[in-house]
Amino acid sequence: MEIIREVKAMKAYVRSIRNKGETICLVPTMGYLHEGHLDLMRMGATMADHLVISIFVNPTQFGPNEDLDKYPRDMERDEKLAASVGVECIFFPDASQMYPDGYATYVNVERITQSLCGASRPNHFRGVATVVAKLFNIVEPDFAIFGQKDYQQLAVIRRMVNDLNMNVKVVAHHTVREKDGLAMSSRNKYLSPDQRRNALVLHKALLYAFSLVGSGEKSSAKIREEVMDMIANTPECVIDYVEIVDPDTLEPVESIYADVVMALAVKVGSTRLIDNMTLEV
Numbered sequence: 001m002e003i004i005r006e007v008k009a010m011k012a013y014v015r016s017i018r019n020k021g022e023t024i025c026l027v028p029t030m031g032y033l034h035e036g037h038l039d040l041m042r043m044g045a046t047m048a049d050h051l052v053i054s055i056f057v058n059p060t061q062f063g064p065n066e067d068l069d070k071y072p073r074d075m076e077r078d079e080k081l082a083a084s085v086g087v088e089c090i091f092f093p094d095a096s097q098m099y100p101d102g103y104a105t106y107v108n109v110e111r112i113t114q115s116l117c118g119a120s121r122p123n124h125f126r127g128v129a130t131v132v133a134k135l136f137n138i139v140e141p142d143f144a145i146f147g148q149k150d151y152q153q154l155a156v157i158r159r160m161v162n163d164l165n166m167n168v169k170v171v172a173h174h175t176v177r178e179k180d181g182l183a184m185s186s187r188n189k190y191l192s193p194d195q196r197r198n199a200l201v202l203h204k205a206l207l208y209a210f211s212l213v214g215s216g217e218k219s220s221a222k223i224r225e226e227v228m229d230m231i232a233n234t235p236e237c238v239i240d241y242v243e244i245v246d247p248d249t250l251e252p253v254e255s256i257y258a259d260v261v262m263a264l265a266v267k268v269g270s271t272r273l274i275d276n277m278t279l280e281v
Helices: 009-016 035-045 075-084 124-139 149-162 185-189 191-197 201-214 220-232
Strands: 002-004 022-030 048-057 089-091 145-146 168-171 237-245 258-266 271-279
Touching: 002 009, 002 035, 002 168, 009 048, 022 124, 035 048, 035 075, 035 145, 035 168, 048 124, 075 089, 089 124, 089 185, 124 149, 124 201, 145 191, 149 168, 149 258, 168 271, 185 191, 201 220, 201 258, 220 237
Parallel strands: 002 089, 022 048, 022 145, 048 089, 145 168
Antiparallel strands: 237 258, 258 271
16 A cells, blocks of 8 residues: 655656556545545545545635644554555645645635535535545545544535536545444544444434425424424533425525425534435335
């Protein structure tokens, strides 16, 4: 497995693959890999001739009071895990490679970035779209895999790829969960044992909303109210948002007559967690 740290070297690696007429699948990550990441990589290994992952904690998607400095990092561990699922190359640049002196170009996806996480994390998706666009230009993947846990991120990237006519197929992978239902996330390591138990309310609330829609409830307001009460009554849980939205536009839906997505963000202690679920009619 190759570890490549420089953009020029990564582009040379890609040229050697392209010269042989072979394909590439990219799984972008910020490292501190967990089983959810590895599931994406296993999927990627079946889709192309070469499996590449990136590990880059992208500073442009973090706000001034967010956890950039303490975001978990363990490259030695990540290398072993990546090798175990067939990764052939890790692109592991530092910030000076991705944003050299004088850097001044950003990608801004409008409308769908204004709600949900975009409302409480200004410029977050500008940073996400910019770094993903750069990764696509550097690695030139035929396929790129993203988890559905970050539903809005997936929607933003799909919109960017479509609008900018990028030659990559964006593939969604279902949310990977722990046995008790908590969505896998690198940030879960921040949770104390009590907070870890309290965090289960996110998945329980989504399942409850799913059951309400399944039993015929059509009012988004009623479902949101019940879910918010459920979360608010759980210790150390503070709601950022609970929304029911159109799966494509992410616009709020008032009455449910077709499949919708419930998305939520909750601070458990000081750790911000997100989750979502399609509510099927």
